[in-house]
Amino acid sequence: MDKNYNPQTIEQHWYQIWEQRGYFAPRGDHSPYCIMIPPPNVTGHLHMGHAFQDTIMDALIRYHRMCGDKTLWQVGTDHAGIATQMVVERQLNAQNKNRHDLGRESFIQKIWEWKEHSGGTITHQLRRMGASVDWTQERFTMDEELSQAVTEVFIRLFDEELIYRGQRLVNWDPILHTAISDLEVISEEENSYLWHLRYPLTDGSGYLVVATTRPETMLGDAAVAVHPEDSRYQQLIGKEVELPLTDRTIPIIADTYVDPAFGSGCVKITPAHDFNDYEVWQQHKQKLASQPHSGLINIFTLDARIKSCASEDITLSDFSKKEHLAVYKLIPEKYRGLDRFKARERIIADLEQANLLEKKETHKLMVPRGDRSRAVIEPYLTNQWFVKTNLLAKSAIKAVENGEIRFVPENWNKIYFDWMHNIQDWCISRQIWWGHRIPAWYDAKGKIYVAPTEDQARQKYNLPSNLQLEQDADVLDTWFSSALWPFSTLGWPKNTPQLQTFYPTSVLVTGFDIIFFWVARMIMMSLKFTGKIPFHEVYIHGLIRDSEGQKMSKSKGNVLDPLDLIDGIDLESLVTKRTAGLMQPALAKRIEKATRKEFPQGISAFGCDALRFTFAILATGGRDIRFDLGRIEGYRNFCNKLWNAARYVMMNVSPEMQQSNDEEENLSQVGKIIILGTPERWILSRLQETIRQVTEGIKSYRFDRAAQVLYSFTWNEYCDWYLEFSKPILNNPAISIAAKRGTSHTLIQVLETLLRLAHPIIPFITEEIWQQIAPLAGREGKTIMLQPYPLFEIENIDQTAINEIEWIIAFVSGVRSIRSQMNIPPNKPVPLLLQAGTSDDQKRLEANREFLATLAKIDSIHWLNNEQPPPAATALVGKLEILIPLAGLIDTEAELKRLDREIQKLRKDLERLQNKLANPDYTERAPTEIVEKEQLKAQEVATALSVMQQQRAKIAVL
Structure with a gap:
């Protein structure tokens, strides 16, 4: 073995071998075990969340593979409709072109070309993380087979009237001109104002004061609401107010939605531009039907400008033809065509001039922005496709209630149930070109025909050949195809061998932020179309934060690139990232040190295993996971400790074990008579307990416990203590060959077992060392990843040996503690005085004098009876007092x-x-x-x- 541990020389080497030899493919005689990777965006790059999540999944897969299960880790990527289209559109913009210049078909072909050449970044990075996925089964949500599954699901839901096209409020991105999901809306606290507006009562008796953060939306107000029990306004319920700056009047309504303690207790209701207002309006629309202009008034265009004329599709739900003729009066001409924020400025100025602005005060509020465009998102009334989710949700709720699906930790059940019991219809259409185009066609009257192709639509609905049809221009939300991921990737709707073998899958590993967006929808769709649950367990992990607990984001400048930690990064690249605000403060501090020549080469490589072990330690089951660079440094040292321990074993095993290069002869040496001393029986016993705890940790998804036990056993018991116990045996000519053989055998046996035990978490270093150790341990096979996982054997625990060695460790630690406290050099022999104690202490002392003298550097040991001890430093081991006389040992x-x-x-x-x-x-x-x-x-x-x-x-x- 090389003297120094260098992860870069072994990690990529071993991954290439594993993949080339097909070790990741399903094999084994036991039960099937399957995990579906949450498909990362095809545009994506590996970030800390991916790396953390992939480490957990890979540890599970490698564990079950070693347990003999027929294991599939299904890999694939999501077409990421909006993100991918934006990438290619930016490339066109750089050429002074846009997608409309190319046309839909050519633009989509351009995206496929981009995907072919640049869309595989994250899959290459997954390899660098050691992900043992079956690459031969890689899927893409826009693959032909998966696209057919999407079409099949859409049509069946439509035919069962579970999909419909209708007009509802959605999150609208005025830059991208599409609806987006709640997950794509990032709400951030920003400084703004709260404007208090006066709405005059129509009877001239005064006015109501309404507080709002968006004055421009008043042009679409349908009512003013007060709490029904608010004594200040009860007598006004049913009356009307003048809508400022317009010729409209709107009613005063009562609703418990209003908080009487907030502001004036009066709330403007703008149902076409606020989700809460929309729900209030739904409750009152029947009563308000007779009121003029009481409907949903959409004042904005697609790019969030005030509509400029009545012909621009102002939505007036439930309006009569007569009221449509009066539409010109709804939006005053001077505001038409203005950007929403310009309109805000003009409206505030006009209100102030009309003495209708009560006051303006500073106010912090959560502003919704699109995660891609960063534009302020508008609640927008538009025609979209929706899935009716109430019926689908019932079976999904039942599956968790009856235990078919188990959340880990269990407390996530409540979050799941809260969402599912209050579920809203799901908007599945997007106004972009890249994605699964909606299989719906329209005639000139707007009638809808749904089928896979136009020809099939004509045949299905018996349409004449001369009837003109036009396909819906929208595509489906990427979450729609992702909801089918557990079964579409396995070949559904065909009953493929893969589907028969691996479905339902075993466990889903994901973050809590997409329980509703993805997890719940997969459960609903799977139960609907396969009649089976998609997975038996859902392991919910926390989200990676920086060392201060802040979410990692480019805007905060605290992003960490896992590959920088694995492979290192030079100073020039660090400075570039720091300038771009792409790193957390701890990393930025290191750059500052680098400028002072303390880190002239930038950040050294920690290696993949060190990062994976860090993630495992952090997998506690909490919501937030704070990542500190200091942790990964410590676990890089852990890997180095394991490497050096293996080198010690290779250099110090019994000469009889190394006397021949012939494997059979070496194996025969293992079978010779051996004597296992107390240290051997102790370390073998502790190994069994370690196997039990690590296995329980993995099975219960407590990877932090499994990793901590591995760390403690490897560092403290095997490396720090047992290797020290082995030295007096291997180096003492007076020790029998059988005893030395027992020690050599135990050194190798424990190390080889430990490597298999740790392999799921740190696969690369364990493979490299195992290749050296396996022949000496009598292990056959070409790779550790296909070796059997260690099994707990209670009969191999020797409690007597455990008690004996624990006493020795406590004794030696007591002596070392005195040395540290009294500043006595560690290699200076010291005399010991002992007093009190028991007969067991005396027996153990006599039986282990050799170990104690060597490990504690003891010059002499003397038992005190009734003698008065000299001035001494003291330590206790149970009742036994250990004293080191200080005279002569130190310069007083x-x-x-x-x-x-x-x-x-x-x-x-x-x-x-x-x-x-x-x-x-x-x-x-x-x-x-x-x-x-x-x-x-x-x-x-x-x-x-x-x-x-x-x-x-x-x-x-x-």
Whole structure:
């Protein structure tokens, strides 16, 4: 083995071998096990969320593959309608062209060309993360087979009247000119104003004051609402007010939606431009039918300008023909054609001039913006295609209620039920070109015919050949095709062998932010079209945040690229990313250090295994996962520790184990007589307990526990203790060959088992080391990933050996603690005095003198009976007192001076902290978490000061 652990030389090498040899394909004789990858966008790049999620899925897949299950990790990408179209449109814009210049067919061909050459970035990055997906089964949501499934589902839902075209409010992006989903709307707090407007009562008796953050929408007001029990306004319910700046009057209605304590207690109702107002209007529209202009008045064009004339399709639901003729009066001419924010400025100025502006006050509000365009999103009344979800939701709710589908952690059930019991119809149409075009055709009268093709539509509806038909220009929301992902990828609607074998799938691994958008819809669609659940379990993980708990985003400048952490990044690239605001503050600080020549080469590579282990440790089941660069540095050291331990084993196993290159002879050596001493029986017992806990952690989706147990056993028990126990045995000529053989055998057996145990989380380093160790351990096979996963064997636990070694560890640790406290050099032999204790302590001492002398660097051991001990430092092991006489071991005068310096420094630190915490200006103004950190720091300094003072007192009497 190389002296230094270098992940870059092994990781990509092994992945290529795994993929080329087809190790990722389903195999095994046990039950099928299948995970569907949440399909990343074809435009995407690997981000921390992907890397975290993929680590969890890969760990599960590798574990079940090693357990002998017939394992499929289904991979694929989503066509990402809006995002992909934007990418290609930007390329056209750079050539002073747009999609309309090309036409629909040519534009879509352009996107396919882009996908062929540039759309595979994220799949290449998945390989770098070690994802053991079956690439031979890779799918794309626009593949012909998956597209046929989408069409089939749409038509069947339409024919069953579960899909309809209608007019409802949607999230409208005025830049992209399309409806978007709630998930594509990012609401961020921004500074704005709250305008208080006066609406005069028509009887001249006064006015109502209405507060709004969007004055321009008043042009579409249909009513003013008050709470029915608000005594200030009860006598006004049913009366009318003049809508300022227009010739319209609108009614005063009563609704419990209104909060009497907010503002004046009066709310303007603008049903065509506010989701809540729309729901209020739905409750009152029958009563208001007789009122003039009481309907849904859409004042905006597609690009969020005020409509410029009555012919621009102003929607007046439930209006009579007579009222349509009066439409010119609905929007005053001077506002027509204005951008919505320009219209706001003019309307506010006009209200002020008319003495109808009560006041303006600063106000923070959540502003909805499109995640792609960054435009302010408008609730917009438009004709769209919708899925009726109430009936579909009932069976999906039942599947979770009866335990067919289990959420992990279980508390996500409540969120799921809350959403599903209050489900709204699902808008599935998008006004773009890239995607699954809606299989619907219209005649001149607007009648709809749904079929896969125009010819099939004519045949299905028995239409004459001379009837002109035009296909719907819209495409389906990408979430529609994604909802079919669990079964469409396996060949549905055909009853393929893949579908028969792997459906329902085993577990879905996803974040909590798409429980409704994706998880719930997959359950609904799967039950509807297959009659089966799509998966048995849903493991919901948290979202990766930066070290401060903030969501990672380009706008915040705290984005971390997982590949930068895996492969490293040079200083020039770091500076470029920092300038672009594409990294979290901790990384930016490292750049500053680099400019001071502390990190002249930028950030060194941590390797994929270190990142994967970090993710596993962070997978606690909480909502937020804070990623700190310090963690990955620590787990890079863990990988290095494992590497060095393997090198030690390779260099120090029994010569009899290495005397021949012949594998059969080596294996025969393992079968010779061996003696397992107490350390061997102890480490083998601890290995069994580790197997049990790691396996339970993986099975229960507590990857943090599994990784922590692996870390503790590898670092503390195997590397720090057992390797130390092995040295006095292997290096002592007086030890029998059988005992040395037992130690060599155990070193290799434990390491080989540990590699298989850790492989699902850290696949690369375990494969590299296993290739070296496997022949010595008698293991046959070309790869660790197809080896059996270790099984817990309770009969191999020796509790006596565990108790014995725990006593030795406590004893040695006690001696080392005294050395540390008293500043005694670690290699300087020390005399020990023992007193109290039990007969078991005496027996253990005699049985393990050799280990104790070597590990604790003990010069002599003397039991005190009734003797008065000299001044000494003390440690306890149960009732046994360990004393190290200090006379002659340390330079008393020098040590006192050192302690005085430390004590003085600690006193100053404690005084500074206490003064800060005693200052009300600090404790009342500083954030609570900062104050708590300072309080904890003060406690730690006080404790350290007390320890130092006690040490000084002991040394002062020498």
